[in-house]
Amino acid sequence: MNQELFHTDDDFRDHLSTVSENGKRLWVYPRIIKGKFFKLRSVFAWILLALMFGLPFVEVDNHPFFLFNVIERKFIFWGVTFFPQDFHLVAIGLIIFIVFIILFTVIFGRVWCGWACPQTIFMEMVFRKIENWIEGDYRAQKRLDASPWTSEKIRKKTLKHSLFFLISFLIANIFLAYIIGKNELLRIITDNPANHIAGLSSILIFTGTFYYVFARFRENVCTVVCPYGRLQAALMDKKSMIVAYDYQRGEPRGKVQKNTESPLNQDKGDCIDCALCVHVCPTAIDIRNGSQMECIGCTACIDACDMVMDKIQKPRGLISYNSTEGIENKKKFRFTGRIAAYSGVLLVLTGIMTFLLLTRGNTETTILRTPGLTYQQEKDGSISNLYNLQILNKTSQNLSITLRIKDFPAAKVKMVGTDQIQILANDLATASFFIAIPNDKIEAGNLKLQVEVVSEGKVIDAKKTSFLGPVK
Structure with missing residues (x-):
């Protein structure tokens, strides 16, 4: 990089731009310019907001489309229920998501943060717009904050923070709906609050957190708390597409007359040092x-710079989506070996996940011999073993279950307390049962048996177990 052309503040990496020399926070009043990218981001944000607020109320077979019930260890993704027994699927899914984010960052930089991160969407597309609507633009907000407490200031601040709190309360309810489901949430809302102290406390905690984040903490979530900003430095390289300033075209900075080709302007770049890109940065x-x-x-600086370039009749793109290599060597984006490697890993993991989902059984059966017992001799002379059974029904239908022993006609299954096991949809059932075998049919002290789980005449699962008998 040609440092003679590229004018920078040498200490900009040594401190946050939102903190003064004495450690005091500098409040950010970003100017809003409604350019091409702002309009695209607004449309995309409203689509994501509609999905976020709507998905908790979408059901598939009377079950939520998405549910993250950590309390009951029950998770639903795209209408498919996952239980602790499916932890390997959830783990692979999380790895796929992480690899996808890595691949996306390698190619497009931090585009997730500016376009899809809930923090950015709520801050810039909801709370910031409300703030501008009530208090005015960035200049009016500065004047209002610097002014003494008058009736107008109290009215505007009260209205703004009341709306902030109400929206935070709404977000908290939606967030809780993803955890406990809409039916449980509606029951908490419509019932006596005294009967749901824990639920109400959760909503208030979430509300307070969201309110503080969007009313006070704001950009510090991105610059101080979020680890992704620091992680991106290890993921991006000179080929990554990022929001970048073309210093070769823009430097040296200086005021340029419109439609002027005099020698006095030939030694200047296209940047007129208006600092509008700084004023719009959140x-x-x-x-x-x-x-x-x-x-x-977030591309706010692209919209601002393009507006300035239009005014001075210069080509757009002084700030644009570009790579460091593209700026330095004018090279276009290329599909690199690094991108191919991440893409290959992502395809392999996706293939494994797809195979596991397609071969995933409708039930998860666990059969264990009752600990501390060997075998019992029945009155008819047969030998029996006692077993504990757990069956997880992963379907959205109630199931009636019976057990039988495969390829061993002499072995009989005797359920304890019932002949059939009734399992509710997406529920876990437990039972106990005996396997009894005539003594003369037992050829060894330890037999290997296969127990078949049968529903409506079809074998839906099978598990191997051991059967202890007298040593012969």
Whole structure:
């Protein structure tokens, strides 16, 4: 990089742009410019918001489309229920998601943060718009915060923070609906609050957290708390597409007259040093300093710079989606070996996940001999063993279950307390049963048997177990 052309603030990486020299927080008042990318992000944000608020109320076979019930260890993804017994599937799914984020970051940088992260969407597309609607633009907000407490200021601040709290309360309820389900949430809302102290407390805790994040903490979530900003430095390289300033075209900075080709302007770049890219940045960085951890890739600086370029009749794209290599060597994006490697890993993991999902059984059966017991001799002379049974029904239908022994006609199954096991949809049933075998049919002290789980005449699962008898 030609440092003679690239004018930077040498200490910009040594401190946060939102913190003063004495450690005091500098409040950010970003200017909003409704350019091409802002409009695209707004449409995309409203689609994601509609999905987020709507999915808890979407059901498949009377079950939520998405559910993350940590309390009961029950998870539903795309209408498919996963239990602790399916932990390997959840783990592989999380690995696939992480690899996808890594691949996306390698190619497009921190585009997730600027376009799809809930923090950015709520802050920039909901809370920031409400703030501008009530208090005015960035200049009006500065004046209001600097002014003494008048009736107008109290009215505006009260209205703003009341709306912030109500929206945070709504978000908290939706967030809780993903955990306990909409039916349970509606029951808590409509019932006497005294009967649901735990649920109400959870909602209030979530509400307070969301309110604090969007009313006060704001960009610090991205620059201080979120680890992804620091992780991206290890994932991106010179070929990654990021929001970047073309320093070769923009430097040296200086005021340029429109429609002027005089020698006085030939030694200047296209950047007129208006600092509008800084004024619109929600994390208050100067993108002209190069790639920075605080940049969330929101494209606000692209819209601002394009507007300025239009005014001075210069080509757009001084700030754009580009790679460091593209700026330095004018190289276009290429499919690299690193991208191919991550893509290959992602395809393999996706293939494994698909195979496991397609071969996933409708039930999960566990059969264990009752600990502390060997065998019992019945009155008719047969030998019996006692077993404990657990059957997890992964389907959305109730099941009637019977047991039988495969390829051993002499072995009989005797259930304890019932002839059939009734299992509710997406539920776990436990039972006990005996396997009895005539003594003269036992050829060894330890037999290997296969127990078949039968529902409506079809074998839906099978498990191997051992049968102890007298040593002969």
